[in-house]
Amino acid sequence: MAASRPLILFVCVHNAGRSRMAEAFFNAKAKGKWRAISAGTEPAPHPHPEVVETMQAAGVPLQPGQGRMLTAELADSATRVIGMGCDVDSACPALSVPLEDWELEDPKGRTDEDVAQIRDEIERRVDRLISELGCL
Secondary structure, three states, X not given: OHHHOOEEEEEEOOOOOHHHHHHHHHHHHOOOOOEEXXXXXXXXXXXXXXXXXXXXXXXXXXXXXXXXXXXXXXXHOOOEEEEOOOXXXXXXXXXXXXXXXXXXXXXXXXXXXXXXXXHHHHHHHHHHHHHHHOOO
16 A cells, blocks of 8 residues: 555665655655655665664654665656765666755764754755645
């Protein structure tokens, strides 16, 4: 049943920070009308600890475990593909769908304050996207 809902795909290289935050915010706020998945071209074994911590502080937990591999099939199944600011076009030039880039800073290794600012910007952009999609 979940697969029948339109899909937003958030992508970055390691699928350990920005894309995971966007996925978590989107799925928490979209009221089941749409769904989000995140993926990366070189998935990390787990989300960045500083990202997990700042999302817990916001009351939106991240899914644990290894990042998801970005594949052409996954991208082709998405209604929209949103990059987080990494060079996904170069890392995965075979994507046949247009990539919208949010151009966000990487939270890895940043201070708690920096990660919280990145998180808050992701949440603002997800809120605008949800409004645009009519998920309110």
